[in-house]
Amino acid sequence: MPAPYRPDPKILDLGPDFYDPVEPAPFPKAIPRFLNQRWAARVGLGEFDDATWAAHFCRFEPLLQNLPQPLALRYHGHQFRVYNPDIGDGRGFLFAQLRDDRNRLLDLATKGSGTTPYSRTADGRLTLKGGLREVLATEMLEALGVNTSKTFALFETGEELVRGDEPSPTRSAVLTRIGYGHIRIGTFQRLAFFGETDNINKLVRYCLANLYAEQPSNDPAADALRLFDLVSAATANLAAGFLAAGFVHGVLNSDNIAITGESFDYGPWRFAPDWDPDFTAAYFDHHGLYAFARQPEAIHWDLAQLAGCLAMVTDAPPLSDLLDGWSERFETALFQALIKRLGVSPLGTDQDRAVAATLMAALQSRLGTIDRIFFDWRGGRDPGASRYPAPPFRALAAALRGRERPVTHPYWADLEPCSMHIDEVEAIWAAIAERDDWNPFESKVAAIRRMGEAMDADASAPA
Template identity: 50%
Template sequence: MPVSASYRPDPLFEKLGPEFADPVAPARFPEHILRRRNQAWAERLGLGELSAEEWTAHFARFEPLPDNMRQPLAMRYHGHQFRSYNPEIGDGRGFLHAQLRDDAGRLLDFGTKGSGQTPYSRFGDGRLTLKGGVREILAAEMLEALSVNTSKAFSLYETGEQLVRGDEPSPTRSSVLVRLSHSHIRFGTFQRLAFFERPDLAHQLIEHVCAAYYPQHLGLAGEARAAAMYGEIVEASARLAASWMGAGFVHGVLNTDNLNVTGESFDYGPWRFLPTSDPSFTAAYFDETGLYAFGRQPEAVSWALSQLGGALTLACAPALLEAELARFAPASQRGLRGYLFGRLKLTEGDLGADISFLSDMFSWLTESQAGWDQFFHDWHCGAASAERARQSPQAALYAADAFAPVRAGFEARTRGNAAALLAHPYYQQPQPVSMVIEEVERVWAAIAERDDWGPFEAKLRDIATLKAALSGCHASVAEG
């Protein structure tokens, strides 16, 4: 197998032992039709030289990668699902396939979705619809372009089976996805250990998490190490929630099994991007109370962190954990300013004044119902884009008196080098790249009705253009 010298296998998770996962066999599929190969990330992992057959062997038949995990592992975890505790979950249609280091030295997982039944499938077929795989790619690519800390869609195969689902026309086409993620250790992984009252395993997992993701705290011991790790998770999760708010993204299902210890967004089911600002906007049709609505996402993450803190009392005094959880609110504020000022290319000043300005901006977006993506496109680089904004399809909204506080905020925070930043051809086009649900459905309709992958590939090219235009606007949270 022609891996490059930069291929660095590091299968740390399996060293935790049998208490944390179950060995499983991957499903055997009648077909292996490659629909997505993430070559850019493959090269960063030393896998860019794989032949088509080798790619199929490792990411459709799931043969082990060299010097990596000996067999797939279905990870064990519990979780609160819409705030009801469920001890009967775990990897039900996926597994951990391999772990390796990228070109920056970060530990990354290959996790699957749709790879067959496991002990946690609970009467499910362990499969993924092709539409689900396509949607996962679109979500991950768009979020990566917007510098949200996200998993990457590494590989997608159509597998030739017909699946029956209650929430889309059936039978429908099937797929298997490989997700590249910094970690698949969930809040619910710790919750399971608390459920079974296993402080020994909690200490073992804390040591593993620190060694793999937060090595700066390995010099600490006992409660101090547990508290420091928790504080890192709190801050990373606060930054993640802030970036969702800045990107106009609604994850849809913020259960404690869908939040991980590195503060990385993953597992894209009923996600949506906002067309216009609406705090009550939900992504999941089954979220009848709006628990995970757009405006409630920081609250949902904070609540989930409190459940993680409760589980960690196996290894640490509650008072120490409560002190770390108190970091969430200030980290959220800093994260929101950092993300939005990065996206708009503004200059930071006094935190309180900057947050007040952002509050005015969010209020105006909600009240005016301006197009979300259009607004961020029109006002990239703040007041330096005033002339561009006058040519916008929603220029009349910017001319109204209600916009005056936002305009003043831009004028006070515009950088001196804005003209150079606006030189990218992307900012010469009148409309932005976006990913609202109507566009997603059009992409899928072309595939479902005509097997036409042209709109899908075109959308990925558009996202790549957006990513290039925004490159350098953020200290990219997606990179560490």
């Protein structure tokens, strides 16, 4: 049964110190390229026809009883470890807030919706290829169980854009994502930069109440420490999710780390073919700061910046203790994420840790792609020594003995696992760019969702 539409623009409780009202860009066309009916049903918007989708998610006419005008959120952030006080929502805005079928507050926010006070010299637009890539990233990560924003809508907008890093002119788009809040570590950094301790306390209360469903206390210092504890746990799970998915975000700046630990804003992302610690996604990441295996380090560094902000309103030693304990949280989360993707029954921390360590040794051998290994060994099944004769895999087979779970979904009988490597992304885009053929894109989204259904079905099956 579809959920009802429940508008709840809580961001207005924060007041004008946190955002700037803006106007959406007028676009010459509104061609729907991706409409997430699955998530629309979960937030009470599943009955929209094509014209209504275009009205709200390309022209951005306000939703009923929601934000009367889009809001560009204010924030700062470290970008590749260099502090930048001149950023904020530069080509997007918060469009609406509403409740989902589990009563969680969600944001509808945009990318490519026009200029704002923080656009600087940019045009505030998004390329169609950039929008397509974000759809593919979010769909794949959602299917793999990573805490990610979801792409809600993608419209082609009929403008020609000039970009220096791809053939130009190129086609334009506007994207709407849905996620659990767009408050970033960088949001707190801006308040700390200006010494706004009252607003830091206000934002702490907002995050606790609306993003973590916890009642703030009358003790601002205790609230700040509690929020940091929650963010620490959430970001540990995020880092673990990236590695278990074989995913490289590419730009883990502090303005790209949400307080909820939800991944969002996908630019130069990639899925690593194999377990290569040095694999990078961004061509401009010359020193591998955000390489595959360095992502936990990057997220921990960003978390330290949040600790520095919250130290203005609470005691530093407890923050330091929580920060020091993050690595242990991450390691536990990684073992759990690997066990979950493998699809075997969790037995307990020590036993799962041993299996996960053996699995990681097999992945690190790079004798198979990440997707292939997880596919072949799903449910703890041993494909046999003829297919995986190397010692790391024989050790994995021994570690999994007695841990097997049934795999019943037809997906697991496919010849190849569903993957999302760069050559596949480029082939999907080439079909669109060269002959406006959207069939490969639509087929890939369907294949990704089928994989997600298979993983969900097996996770709920009896052991």
